[in-house]
Amino acid sequence: MAKILFSPSKYVQGAGELAHLASHIESLGKTALIIITESGFKRVGEKIESSFKESNCSMEVCHFNGECSEVEVNRIIDKYVTNGSCDIIVGIGGGKIADTAKAVAYYTKKPVVVCPTIASTDAPCSALSVLYTEEGVFDKYLFLPQNPNMVMMDTEIISKSPVRLTVAGIGDALATYFEARACKISGATSCAGGKTTQAAMALASLCLDTLLKEGLKAKIALEAGACTDAVENIIEANTLLSGIEFESAGLAGAHAIHNGLTVLEECHHMYHGEKVAFGTVTQLVLENAEKEEIEKIYKFCIEIGLPVTLAQLGATDVTKEQLLEVAKAACVEGETIHNMPFEVTSEKVYNALLTADALGKYYLQKFAQ
Numbered sequence: 001m002a003k004i005l006f007s008p009s010k011y012v013q014g015a016g017e018l019a020h021l022a023s024h025i026e027s028l029g030k031t032a033l034i035i036i037t038e039s040g041f042k043r044v045g046e047k048i049e050s051s052f053k054e055s056n057c058s059m060e061v062c063h064f065n066g067e068c069s070e071v072e073v074n075r076i077i078d079k080y081v082t083n084g085s086c087d088i089i090v091g092i093g094g095g096k097i098a099d100t101a102k103a104v105a106y107y108t109k110k111p112v113v114v115c116p117t118i119a120s121t122d123a124p125c126s127a128l129s130v131l132y133t134e135e136g137v138f139d140k141y142l143f144l145p146q147n148p149n150m151v152m153m154d155t156e157i158i159s160k161s162p163v164r165l166t167v168a169g170i171g172d173a174l175a176t177y178f179e180a181r182a183c184k185i186s187g188a189t190s191c192a193g194g195k196t197t198q199a200a201m202a203l204a205s206l207c208l209d210t211l212l213k214e215g216l217k218a219k220i221a222l223e224a225g226a227c228t229d230a231v232e233n234i235i236e237a238n239t240l241l242s243g244i245e246f247e248s249a250g251l252a253g254a255h256a257i258h259n260g261l262t263v264l265e266e267c268h269h270m271y272h273g274e275k276v277a278f279g280t281v282t283q284l285v286l287e288n289a290e291k292e293e294i295e296k297i298y299k300f301c302i303e304i305g306l307p308v309t310l311a312q313l314g315a316t317d318v319t320k321e322q323l324l325e326v327a328k329a330a331c332v333e334g335e336t337i338h339n340m341p342f343e344v345t346s347e348k349v350y351n352a353l354l355t356a357d358a359l360g361k362y363y364l365q366k367f368a369q
């Protein structure tokens with residue numbers, strides 16, 4: 001089987017970069033469709049408009065209705081592409097806007113540009129869009145034939161987003177090295193449909209090193225309202241490094257355990273990356289990682305405020321039966337936990353969950369001031 005690496009064609013990151021949006025995309029078409037919420041446009045609309053003043057490219061604004069659904073995607077296609085002249089699709093905002101822009105571009109075969117205003121997951125760079133029903137229930141995955149033509153991170157905007165979102169992004173990115181390592185050992189096929197390249201493994205290592213070196217500095221800077229080099233490095237790790245790596249090296253235990261945790265009603269208010277962080281420490285227990293490594297990751301999570309116990313995830317009185325359900329859901333056929341380099345059963349995952357929670361309590365006592 002071939003080795004395959006997926007990545008966006010172009011990645012742009014910088015403070016205030018949204019003011020140069022048009023110059024980065026004018027080679028892609030003539031009229032950009034800007035998909036953005038009304039409040040988002042009030043915040044950053046002037047910046048976007050100013051970038052098009054000096055450009056050969058024009059823009060039209062579409063206010064997003066709030067849900068990434070087939071209905072919304074079709075509404076946008078009809079109004080702005082089929083019966084309009086837009087030929088570049090630009091999504092500016094959170095994950096649902098990025099997914100809507102990707103879906104519109106996919107159905108109309110137009111180039112797509114994603115400009116996230118938060119750094120809470122590694123989804124922006126991926127060739128994947130998640131559709132929901134109008135009621136917000138999961139509908140389907142769209143596996144796209146290619147990654148976005150461009151992903152642009154305006155770090156000035158992102159550094160003003162809630163700190164907890166960026167920390168959740170660190171949690172999502174924390175899993176990537178360990179999942180890549182597991183996939184590499186087992187020889188699993190990645191989301192890109194091939195084996196892992198050396199490049200993806202190098203990015204996975206760089207991703208973990210960056211998080212451990214810069215995570216705490218970035219969090220403290222963000223809390224102080226500052227955008228520093230550490231913040232820049234964390235935004236890149238959360239989005240580009242983790243994004244390329246999860247598609248091109250693969251997912252394993254941490255994300256499957258995250259999916260298992262979604263059966264607990266008590267955890268629904270937690271962000272994706274927060275649950276993935278607990279999935280990561282559980283994976284480390286499952287694979288009986290070295291004590292030094294386990295201790296390093298717990299210490300890091302505690303320092304930056306990622307959950308390491310079930311109670312911190314909101315599941316204070318979870319029963320044995322509930323935890324068995326979580327383990328079972330993490331192990332259903334086709335789950336990425338089966339990319340681990342050994343046989344995984346729900347019994348093993350249940351025991352790992354119990355231990356990860358107990359270790360979390362132990363290290364909280366040891367490390368929390």
Ligand SMILES: [Zn+2]
Nearest residue numbers: 121122172276
């Ligand atoms: Zn994730």
